[in-house]
Amino acid sequence: MQQQAFVEGTLPLYLRVRDQLAGQIDKGVLTPNTRLPSERILAEEYGTTRVTTRLALAQLEAEGKIYRSNRRGWFVSPPRLIYKPTHDYSFSDNVTAQGRVPETETLDVTATEANPWLATKTGLAVGDPVILLRRRRQIDGRPVLVENIYLNATRLPGIETYDFNRSLWKLLREQYGVELKGKRIEMYPTALVDPQASAIGVTAGTAGLYVTRCSQDGQGGFIEFDEEFWLHDALSIQVEVS
Amino acid sequence: MQQQAFVEGTLPLYLRVRDQLAGQIDKGVLTPNTRLPSERILAEEYGTTRVTTRLALAQLEAEGKIYRSNRRGWFVSPPRLIYKPTHDYSFSDNVTAQGRVPETETLDVTATEANPWLATKTGLAVGDPVILLRRRRQIDGRPVLVENIYLNATRLPGIETYDFNRSLWKLLREQYGVELKGKRIEMYPTALVDPQASAIGVTAGTAGLYVTRCSQDGQGGFIEFDEEFWLHDALSIQVEVS
């Protein structure tokens, strides 16, 4: 029942456990995507309880050093994907170029109309027809984001009939002759909650990054509005301006 | 000792508590910067324990809806500051323009030299002289970021003698005739750990956003490298490109 958190110059126990594990990851003893020992075993190794061990694991998760797979265990995070939202239209090419394996799944495609929120984001009028496309994307077999894409149905007639598991950017260019020009990007860190958390297969409250991107063609006409929900440890964003 | 987590169609208790509190925030019953009832009181209100209550609070914190002030309590988060890293050089002007009150504190100024890490980021040679400036910045009295600024000491002689509590951008322009042009920005979500966590006054592991910005003058010469550690709920980033 006794605890001894602040012996002179000593960190709390859960931070010492964090540092031990972090050291093993940094030194390469534990490599990306390897599983950590189970919480019960770690607790025993460090002479503590599961609750305290989970505090340490939560720290490492928040730092992006480890991630969890529902009821399967904790794993060492792979390197972050470098993502340039102002450049990259093709997720697949970007992932491949970094030596990783991409995968895209279309979850559903729905014809709907712009609600007030979407109207203010895009410049459409409330009620204008849009196609909502929901996709999940993976890197090396791990789902890292889900996205909602709102397409200007007036500008892109018949787009719902195409295959969305390939690059949307190439589809727009080849089938509609559209070159995306102006982009307005907005992003902030937040937790993933349902339904996005379930779609990615993580527990509600997992740290994430919310990114929206509004794209127009050369004439300033609205083409697509993209809403992305990323796992927070999966990406590093780069922007260059001159 | 009995629990009843998954009564048909029912969320786990800690998520129900989260939703209750979130509802009060969204409806405006709880307004920005007001304190929530203490954990012990919330636990009693919802007929549960502190541990479970803290799970609910941690969820809301991860979503950016509430924040904690060390041993003072939990508070409703104010709106995020809109931050345009490609535009804004002046934190103060930006904060003021959004109706908030900025404050900047210089923590310390050190003459040092470029280490290998900094050299690769800036293009300097290892050993080149730099001035390291550490600052803390607040919005409405709440510290929201600390930053390490590495200044090219060769390019900006005597810069360590100026007052750094004002806009660095204005200082560079007025005293050195420097107009920042090229910028390379990199950012990713991660946890704040010591020493940054202590400097902001939050517990280690609090969610944050790490932002670096490398600025050059019109001729491509390195001017400053800025490393910012933000609280994750304090900002929303916007980037526009054409």
Add this chain to the structure above:
DNA sequence: TCGTCAAACTGGTCTATACCAGATGAGCGA
């Protein structure tokens, strides 16, 4: 009136334990 100081209160850390629900794999049967 005003400053001081201790009690009360807050979150921070930790133990010990229990049961639930999904993932996994070994072994059995067709």
Add this chain to the structure above:
DNA sequence: TCGCTCATCTGGTATAGACCAGTTTGACGA
């Protein structure tokens, strides 16, 4: 050989209680 079943393993949720270390506040004394 190939499924299928079920025990076992994993993390997920939850209770009950304890002590620690800053913050706040209010009573008291100068």
